[in-house]
Amino acid sequence: MAELDSTSSLARFLDGEFCEAKSEIRREISRCALFQSNSYDLTLDQNRDLTAERLSHVLGLPLIKKQLKDQVKEGQRGFLTKSLGIAELVCAADMATGVKLGVVCGLYGGAINNLGSGEQKTKWYLPVSELEFTGMFAMTERGHGSNVRGILTEARYEPSMQEFVIHTPCEDAQKMYIGNAMKGQYAAVFAQLSVNGEAQGPHCFVVPVRDPHGVLHPGVTVIDMKHKEGLHGVDNGILIFDNVRIPRENLLSKFGNVSADGLYSSPIQSKSSRFNAMLAALTPTRLGLTVQAMAAMKLGLIIAVRYSHSRRQFGPKDQDEVKIIEHQTQYLRLMPHLAAVLALTFTTRYAAGLIDAALYRGEDLQSSRFLQALVAGLKAYSTWENVACLQECRECTGGMGFMMENRIPALKCDSDVFVTFEGDNVVMLQVVVRELMTQYAKQLLSSPVSGLIRTWTSSASDSLRTSFLGITVDKVGDLRFLLKALSYRERVLQRSLVARLHSKVEKNKDEFFGAWNSCLHHVTGLALAHIHRVTLEQFALAIEECQVKDDHALLSKFCLLHGTSLVYQERAWYLEHKYLTPATSRKIRTQLLDLCKSVKDEALKVVSDFNIPACCIQAPIAGVSNPRAEWAFYSQPEAPAVQKTLSKL
Numbered sequence: 001m002a003e004l005d006s007t008s009s010l011a012r013f014l015d016g017e018f019c020e021a022k023s024e025i026r027r028e029i030s031r032c033a034l035f036q037s038n039s040y041d042l043t044l045d046q047n048r049d050l051t052a053e054r055l056s057h058v059l060g061l062p063l064i065k066k067q068l069k070d071q072v073k074e075g076q077r078g079f080l081t082k083s084l085g086i087a088e089l090v091c092a093a094d095m096a097t098g099v100k101l102g103v104v105c106g107l108y109g110g111a112i113n114n115l116g117s118g119e120q121k122t123k124w125y126l127p128v129s130e131l132e133f134t135g136m137f138a139m140t141e142r143g144h145g146s147n148v149r150g151i152l153t154e155a156r157y158e159p160s161m162q163e164f165v166i167h168t169p170c171e172d173a174q175k176m177y178i179g180n181a182m183k184g185q186y187a188a189v190f191a192q193l194s195v196n197g198e199a200q201g202p203h204c205f206v207v208p209v210r211d212p213h214g215v216l217h218p219g220v221t222v223i224d225m226k227h228k229e230g231l232h233g234v235d236n237g238i239l240i241f242d243n244v245r246i247p248r249e250n251l252l253s254k255f256g257n258v259s260a261d262g263l264y265s266s267p268i269q270s271k272s273s274r275f276n277a278m279l280a281a282l283t284p285t286r287l288g289l290t291v292q293a294m295a296a297m298k299l300g301l302i303i304a305v306r307y308s309h310s311r312r313q314f315g316p317k318d319q320d321e322v323k324i325i326e327h328q329t330q331y332l333r334l335m336p337h338l339a340a341v342l343a344l345t346f347t348t349r350y351a352a353g354l355i356d357a358a359l360y361r362g363e364d365l366q367s368s369r370f371l372q373a374l375v376a377g378l379k380a381y382s383t384w385e386n387v388a389c390l391q392e393c394r395e396c397t398g399g400m401g402f403m404m405e406n407r408i409p410a411l412k413c414d415s416d417v418f419v420t421f422e423g424d425n426v427v428m429l430q431v432v433v434r435e436l437m438t439q440y441a442k443q444l445l446s447s448p449v450s451g452l453i454r455t456w457t458s459s460a461s462d463s464l465r466t467s468f469l470g471i472t473v474d475k476v477g478d479l480r481f482l483l484k485a486l487s488y489r490e491r492v493l494q495r496s497l498v499a500r501l502h503s504k505v506e507k508n509k510d511e512f513f514g515a516w517n518s519c520l521h522h523v524t525g526l527a528l529a530h531i532h533r534v535t536l537e538q539f540a541l542a543i544e545e546c547q548v549k550d551d552h553a554l555l556s557k558f559c560l561l562h563g564t565s566l567v568y569q570e571r572a573w574y575l576e577h578k579y580l581t582p583a584t585s586r587k588i589r590t591q592l593l594d595l596c597k598s599v600k601d602e603a604l605k606v607v608s609d610f611n612i613p614a615c616c617i618q619a620p621i622a623g624v625s626n627p628r629a630e631w632a633f634y635s636q637p638e639a640p641a642v643q644k645t646l647s648k649l
């Protein structure tokens, strides 16, 4: 309770831009009765009703109302950065509410605002800010999830009525898993457009699902998908359309339109490029997944780090038992995740800043394939990192961590699906590598000779560095060493993938799918190597901006830990490629252990400076209401007084 809005310099630095908006959300969440407790014995309906109530409350907050209105306008400075800051806090307060907010504003809102015209935004999105209705996003079908191009829902134009007929022709075309399906009024539905018998590829349509009283629109069937692993407050369902008629104006028309008499027009001629442009427009929404994963990780780490600093087990003979954080394995399991979530904080901020700048300049994201790849890579890395992190947090809190009241089990179940929805992670990594391959090809094509020379020289210098690094083992404590090692791995994987694909395609020119598929393990390795390198670079760059000496020093240690941990994870590869000698590899392991040990106590400060309101943490083992817990001194304004009292006991 006293933890509300810590104002330490590190907390402010971690908040970044729009810290005022975040403080306001923290205040609102902390004072709202709906967020003050969690019950684990609610029925599915009670869970959904509570989430709906929480969502209405959040959508009704003045700051969020304004944000929704800004979403409709173009060129709002820092819009995405601010939205992500808000979204992370809502997810921390309640993951189901955060995910529903993502469905209504990120997915439905993203579709309307990025694929629609000005008029359509006003008509189909602005009322959400007045709580008149909510929406859903219906892309996935029973038959096609990752392969969205293969969707089968039909949208046939009828010029005589100036209407589209939306139809589910078979079971495989049923829209599946759709969030807010049991409560929302409108759906942004992706369907194959056909005009005068000519197929124009997937387009997005606003389809009414039910009226404000819950009565379904004629021809629409909704089936409740009921129980899931987690996110019980989110109502996912199946949508089936039986020749549902919608007005011509309901086609979101930014990338393709149909005139009253049935003439199709689009600013993009190629059907494939057109669909890519539609998907690219949804890139900012995908970045939301990274902050959702970060919220889960931060909560898990707050709980696990605090508990590890209060629970005692074993110790030297005839002495007090030690705090479990003192066990080497305990800090080794938790500290690298803490470093990773800091790295993700800065990398996500970097990606959001780039997207904000591009949109502010009025650019379409379809031309920024680099940004699409960055966001896809971040989505995959952060959500996998979250799954690993929460599992460690669960184990590090022993039996207590298995109890629902301590939050970690629900966080695990709620966030597990992040690796799948809004793009399966393995598929996301392929988006990253396609872009890396394009960049590589462009480099060679733009100037074949200089491109080849660059490739040859980097290849030659990589081999030189291999032998050089073998003897300079003392350099591993230098961040530059780690950055170079990550860049080296990325470059080698990129070069070797090009060579492998080239030789496979040479043998059978028509079989690119087979060639790519036989390299998928290599592809995913390259994508992760790329995103690892980016996170370390962005962490290092962000620290340069930190003006407070102590914070700078603390973050630098975590940055070094992040880099050390990333190289350590791949030590087998580095040894295979003789980039590390066995002696260097051993030194990296020692460095990892030393760094984890050196930050284990400061970890208490870092988790406090995540500045997540006490009402969001709730777990009794994180001792939120226990002023005697040692970590309390980092976060509670009355700490010195409490300390004085405790010293008398």
Ligand SMILES: Cc1cc2nc3c(=O)[nH]c(=O)nc-3n(C[C@H](O)[C@H](O)[C@H](O)COP(=O)(O)OP(=O)(O)OC[C@H]3O[C@@H](n4cnc5c(N)ncnc54)[C@H](O)[C@@H]3O)c2cc1C
Pocket (backbone or CB within 6 Å): 103, 137, 138, 139, 140, 144, 145, 146, 147, 176, 177, 178, 179, 228, 231, 236, 417, 420, 421, 422, 423, 424, 425, 426, 427, 520
């Ligand atoms: C709780 C929940 C909420 C959701 N909400 C929505 C929503 O609101 N709106 C919406 O439209 N959708 C929603 N979805 C759907 C979600 O986006 C899809 O589940 C996701 O895109 C994956 O599709 P899929 O389930 O068909 O898996 P598949 O595509 O069938 O994937 C299954 C496996 O095959 C692998 N695979 C597939 N293709 C490849 C490939 N090219 N290379 C290598 N491996 C591959 C995947 O890695 C995965 O391991 C939701 C899903 C869930 C579970």
